Amino acid sequence: MLWEAWHLPINYWASGVTAGELSLSVFASAWLSSILVGSLVAYRVLMVWAYECTGSLLEAILMHVSLAASTFVLTPPLGGVPYCIVGFAYAAALWVIVAAIALAQGGHLSRGAARRRAAGE
Numbered sequence: 001m002l003w004e005a006w007h008l009p010i011n012y013w014a015s016g017v018t019a020g021e022l023s024l025s026v027f028a029s030a031w032l033s034s035i036l037v038g039s040l041v042a043y044r045v046l047m048v049w050a051y052e053c054t055g056s057l058l059e060a061i062l063m064h065v066s067l068a069a070s071t072f073v074l075t076p077p078l079g080g081v082p083y084c085i086v087g088f089a090y091a092a093a094l095w096v097i098v099a100a101i102a103l104a105q106g107g108h109l110s111r112g113a114a115r116r117r118a119a120g121e
Contacts, residue, residue, distance in 0.1 A: 030084040038091025
């Protein structure tokens with residue numbers, strides 16, 4: 001909730017383009033579901049998976065930095081509904097990547113779960 005309290009006003013008011021013609025309640029709902037629940041949860045799953053596979057905190061930090069930098073550089077200057085559509089498409093793409101990795105690892109993202117399954121536990 002604190003993350004939302006900090007980022008929502010910036011996304012809604014600081015750039016008059018982002019919310020476009022959408023009201024605060026519609027924009028907040030779409031933003032929360034596409035960004036917070038959609039893409040950020042999927043990206044955090046990927047970050048934890050990468051950390052668990054490599055044991056490298058630096059890799060997780062660089063993943064976070066690359067997400068922040070690419071968001072500023074690559075996000076098109078859209079507003080309103082198109083902005084929300086891009087957010088949902090990005091979230092869907094991340095969840096497809098998470099699912100592909102999980103399927104490639106026998107339905108698990110955790111090395112520990114794969115080891116336990118292989119040991120018959």
